[in-house]
Amino acid sequence: MYENRDGIMIGLEVHVQLNRLKTKVFCGCTTDYHNDPPNSHVCPVCLGLPGALPVINKKAVEAAIKVGLALNCRVEEHTQFYRKNYYYPDLPKGFQITQYDFPISSGGYIIIEGEDGEHRVGITRAHMEEDPGRLVHEGTIDKSKYTLIDYNRSGMALLEIVSDPDMRSPKEARRYLDKLRNIVEYLDIFDGDLEGALRVDANISIMGGQRAEIKNISSHKGAEKALLFEIVRQKNVIRRGGIVVQETRHFDEAREITLSMRSKEEAHDYRYFPEPDLVPLKISGWAPAIKATLPELPDARRMRFVEEYGITDDHARALTSELKLAIFYEDVAEKADPRTAAVWVCDVLKGELNYRDMTIEAFKKEHMLSIIELLVSKKITEDGAVEIIRALLDKGGSPEEIVKEKSLLKVEGDIVSIAAAEAIKENPGAVADYNSGKEKALNSLVGAVMKKTKGRADARTAREILLGKLR
Amino acid sequence: MATINELKESMHSGSSEEIVAEYLERIEKSKLNAFITVAKESAINRAREIDSKGEKGMFSGIPIAIKDNISTKGIQTTCASKILSGYVPPYDAHVIERLKEAGAIIIGKTNMDEFAMGTSTETSFYGPTRNPWDMERVPGGSSGGSAAAVAGGEAPFSLGSDTGGSVRCPASFCGIVGLKPTYGVISRYGLISYANSLEQIGSFATCVRDVTMLFDVIAGHDSRDSTSVDRIDTHLDARTYASALVNDVKGLKIGVPEEYFDEGTDKGVENSVRDAINTLEELGAKSQIVMMPHTKYALSAYYIIAMSEASSNLARFDGMRYGLRTEDSDWHTTFSQVRAAGFGDEVKRRIMLGTYALSAGYHDRYYLKALKIRTLIKQDFELAFKDVDVLIAPTMPYPAFKIGEKIDDPISLYLSDVDTVPVNLAGVPSISVPCGFSGGLPIGMQIIGKHFDEAAILRTAFTFEENTDFHNKTPEGM
Numbered sequence: 001m002y003e004n005r006d007g008i009m010i011g012l013e014v015h016v017q018l019n020r021l022k023t024k025v026f027c028g029c030t031t032d033y034h035n036d037p038p039n040s041h042v043c044p045v046c047l048g049l050p051g052a053l054p055v056i057n058k059k060a061v062e063a064a065i066k067v068g069l070a071l072n073c074r075v076e077e078h079t080q081f082y083r084k085n086y087y088y089p090d091l092p093k094g095f096q097i098t099q100y101d102f103p104i105s106s107g108g109y110i111i112i113e114g115e116d117g118e119h120r121v122g123i124t125r126a127h128m129e130e131d132p133g134r135l136v137h138e139g140t141i142d143k144s145k146y147t148l149i150d151y152n153r154s155g156m157a158l159l160e161i162v163s164d165p166d167m168r169s170p171k172e173a174r175r176y177l178d179k180l181r182n183i184v185e186y187l188d189i190f191d192g193d194l195e196g197a198l199r200v201d202a203n204i205s206i207m208g209g210q211r212a213e214i215k216n217i218s219s220h221k222g223a224e225k226a227l228l229f230e231i232v233r234q235k236n237v238i239r240r241g242g243i244v245v246q247e248t249r250h251f252d253e254a255r256e257i258t259l260s261m262r263s264k265e266e267a268h269d270y271r272y273f274p275e276p277d278l279v280p281l282k283i284s285g286w287a288p289a290i291k292a293t294l295p296e297l298p299d300a301r302r303m304r305f306v307e308e309y310g311i312t313d314d315h316a317r318a319l320t321s322e323l324k325l326a327i328f329y330e331d332v333a334e335k336a337d338p339r340t341a342a343v344w345v346c347d348v349l350k351g352e353l354n355y356r357d358m359t360i361e362a363f364k365k366e367h368m369l370s371i372i373e374l375l376v377s378k379k380i381t382e383d384g385a386v387e388i389i390r391a392l393l394d395k396g397g398s399p400e401e402i403v404k405e406k407s408l409l410k411v412e413g414d415i416v417s418i419a420a421a422e423a424i425k426e427n428p429g430a431v432a433d434y435n436s437g438k439e440k441a442l443n444s445l446v447g448a449v450m451k452k453t454k455g456r457a458d459a460r461t462a463r464e465i466l467l468g469k470l471r
Numbered sequence: 472m473a474t475i476n477e478l479k480e481s482m483h484s485g486s487s488e489e490i491v492a493e494y495l496e497r498i499e500k501s502k503l504n505a506f507i508t509v510a511k512e513s514a515i516n517r518a519r520e521i522d523s524k525g526e527k528g529m530f531s532g533i534p535i536a537i538k539d540n541i542s543t544k545g546i547q548t549t550c551a552s553k554i555l556s557g558y559v560p561p562y563d564a565h566v567i568e569r570l571k572e573a574g575a576i577i578i579g580k581t582n583m584d585e586f587a588m589g590t591s592t593e594t595s596f597y598g599p600t601r602n603p604w605d606m607e608r609v610p611g612g613s614s615g616g617s618a619a620a621v622a623g624g625e626a627p628f629s630l631g632s633d634t635g636g637s638v639r640c641p642a643s644f645c646g647i648v649g650l651k652p653t654y655g656v657i658s659r660y661g662l663i664s665y666a667n668s669l670e671q672i673g674s675f676a677t678c679v680r681d682v683t684m685l686f687d688v689i690a691g692h693d694s695r696d697s698t699s700v701d702r703i704d705t706h707l708d709a710r711t712y713a714s715a716l717v718n719d720v721k722g723l724k725i726g727v728p729e730e731y732f733d734e735g736t737d738k739g740v741e742n743s744v745r746d747a748i749n750t751l752e753e754l755g756a757k758s759q760i761v762m763m764p765h766t767k768y769a770l771s772a773y774y775i776i777a778m779s780e781a782s783s784n785l786a787r788f789d790g791m792r793y794g795l796r797t798e799d800s801d802w803h804t805t806f807s808q809v810r811a812a813g814f815g816d817e818v819k820r821r822i823m824l825g826t827y828a829l830s831a832g833y834h835d836r837y838y839l840k841a842l843k844i845r846t847l848i849k850q851d852f853e854l855a856f857k858d859v860d861v862l863i864a865p866t867m868p869y870p871a872f873k874i875g876e877k878i879d880d881p882i883s884l885y886l887s888d889v890d891t892v893p894v895n896l897a898g899v900p901s902i903s904v905p906c907g908f909s910g911g912l913p914i915g916m917q918i919i920g921k922h923f924d925e926a927a928i929l930r931t932a933f934t935f936e937e938n939t940d941f942h943n944k945t946p947e948g949m
Contacts (some may be wrong), residue, residue, distance in 0.1 A: 094786020
């Protein structure tokens with residue numbers, strides 16, 4: 001059992017933008033605006049022009065139900081939209097259409113890798129709402145003389161996923177975010193690489209005290225950092241004999257600290273009431289059909305990988321943690337030895353990609369198949385394979401070209417044999433050490449052989465030949 | 472005053488341009504202040520176009536006046552508010568699209584109470600509209616400009632909107648016909664919201680047939696309004712409401728809700744409406760008293776719901792994207808300054824009261840309670856309609872009052888909506904038709920129907936009109 005000594009309770013509110021939909025949530029404007037000029041994809045509805053009315057995008061509701069089901073939620077019989085009233089320059093109607101009573105789904109959970117193995121995090125609810133516009137400042141928000149507003153984002157469908165306060169450390173919060181992102185990516189409703197795709201508000205309390213809500217977190221790493229800071233801050237308050245007050249705090253990403261925004265007393269009264277322009281939506285009949293279309297989710301795929309391909313659970317977990325990586329692996333594993341493929345995709349390729357901040361899309365699966373083929377037929381060494389992967393990522397080309405260019409084909413046995421004889425001759429000290437029982441001395445001889453063959457010899461072969469000659 | 476069919480006739484020998492020019496001239500000479508914006512140039516150009524092409528739509532070449540809370544592409548739309556002065560919408564409301572397809576020509580945008588909040592058209596930033604029957608009196612509201620324009624011969628027909636009586640009240644005060652359809656029959660897309668769950672676009676004309684023809688053109692489903700309904704009365708021949716215009720009320724069961732004739736009702740009004748019921752009985756209808764016991768709570772419930780919705784609907788007017796803009800400052804200050812300078816007193820009063828009614832701690836006591844009363848009012852109607860086909864009652868408790876008489880007493884103004892608001896709470900259709908005069912001022916009676924049974928109230932109104940001549944009287948000099 002994990003001993004949560006500080007009584008840390010963390011709950012997260014995650015805003016997932018349903019950016020794989022074709023149109024916005026209440027109008028026909030495209031969601032594909034990221035490379036276009038500001039305010040080029042707007043209409044009377046998403047600009048909130050007088051007289052314009054919202055109409056629900058059915059596909060957005062379906063996507064929301066999909067997420068609800070994937071998060072093991074109960075999908076409600078009927079769902080309703082509400083108005084959340086507040087003023088802000090990015091909000092063109094002076095209210096946000098969201099959900100309040102009768103959210104689309106509630107009462108679910110997801111399983112994460114917790115501090116002490118598998119840990120269940122409850123999902124309070126997942127509800128739909130619209131995204132406001134985006135404020136743009138020249139320089140920093142404090143120094144900018146004006147604010148520009150881009151309404152391209154206004155009216156994008158958001159899903160707010162609220163967790164129970166079940167996470168006991170910032171690490172668990174990060175794992176939860178990773179898992180959640182993983183699930184919504186699998187559902188093909190979300191592209192996490194786009195600007196503003198996923199935003200997080202974190203609630204945290206320690207030792208049964210009041211909670212602080214931290215806003216403006218835009219990354220998983222940011223969430224972990226904000227929470228780590230907040231734990232220290234709350235502990236310090238208590239250590240000095242103070243009381244942690246309920247408040248909303250702002251995460252300053254650059255300085256990695258949280259700052260007080262407003263106290264409980266200053267909290268907004270959002271005056272929620274049912275949106276009169278949208279009638280309650282009966283969705284009771286929708287869920288079964290949507291459930292039938294649910295794709296295989298990360299946990300199921302992980303278990304299948306272990307069973308079907310005979311790879312380790314660690315490899316399966318890593319390979320399924322990103323949808324694109326899992327698909328890449330499966331394509332390779334179908335045509336090559338699955339275990340070798342797991343080692344090379346997961347342990348080598350993924351590491352080299354991370355090092356370069358690249359994604360799996362930067363690498364062709366045909367290249368991975370060629371490399372494995374070269375390895376299995378013992379035409380190249382493992383070191384050689386790593387070198388090919390690096391060259392492909394850095395310069396491009398094909399494995400065959402790189403093999404030729406760098407002369408990576410394994411050298412013939414007699415060349416190794418000659419090199420071994422030379423090495424023995426040139427290193428009498430090491431030979432003497434080995435003969436007197438210092439087995440490690442053999443390593444320096446292997447090293448010498450590798451040097452003479454410029455790395456093209458297979459280390460294991462060199463070792464065997466040396467042993468034969470020394471016997 | 473010319474009816475639509477007469478105008479269509481006259482077009483055979485004359486032209487649309489002549490008709491439009493004639494109405495424009497009357498508007499120009501008028502002292503009614505019925506219009507905020509006159510679309511002179513575009514109207515004439517469109518008339519010439521129609522003349523040259525010989526278009527044959529339902530309303531080809533006929534001018535129409537539009538209440539200034541209905542979005543018209545390229546024509547300023549202000550809601551009679553300073554905050555929207557200069558706002559030219561980039562899109563047409565659904566009803567405007569329909570009218571343009573039918574060939575109608577928008578002659579101008581009519582005066583109204585600011586954001587449709589009023590019963591007298593006195594809260595307009597552009598000054599009050601006058602009643603063609605007595606220039607010292609109000610035309611009713613909030614669609615006062617649209618009603619006065621028709622009664623004063625400045626447009627053959629017009630569009631208004633009815634949130635709590637805003638079509639029926641001015642129809643009654645101006646001695647013309649005004650229809651508020653069932654909630655959901657006409658798309659609200661492009662109608663600038665005051666209280667979304669209550670309001671419908673309605674039509675004005677000098678006779679039931681014209682009102683019906685206009686209704687036929689603008690009714691019907693629109694996918695851009697989620698509350699618009701995809702149905703039309705199946706009893707109708709040829710799926711037009713005009714087919715319901717039959718001069719026959721034999722066997723019609725009329726309900727008379729006594730609650731609508733209470734002590735605040737002017738004697739002249741009461742007598743006229745009761746006489747009208749007698750007339751219909753002589754024509755073969757039967758009447759009976761019906762109980763509408765929750766009527767007395769309707770006003771309070773109506774104002775709480777309307778103001779609550781308004782407080783949210785009007786939040787978008789912040790000067791950021793269109794309309795009035797004061798000197799730039801930080802956003803809090805700019806928002807406050809724009810709204811302080813842009814809204815009139817009545818609008819501010821309703822925003823504040825609505826905000827209060829929705830606030831934490833008061834929400835249940837006011838807003839939720841009002842919704843419960845609304846359900847009870849609906850049940851009153853459902854029960855009554857088990858026994859009768861239509862209900863008949865006064866539209867307004869009294870004829871048009873004087874300009875300035877009630878404007879400083881908001882409660883007294885709110886009280887004058889007592890007979891019209893229950894209809895909006897229930898969402899049922901109602902038509903106001905002229906049924907008499909009191910002291911030289913017209914009196915209107917409203918005929919209320921079941922949900923989606925516009926056919927019954929149109930037939931009743933038509934039969935009454937065919938057998939009386941109240942609608943033929945026109946104001947002196949008009």
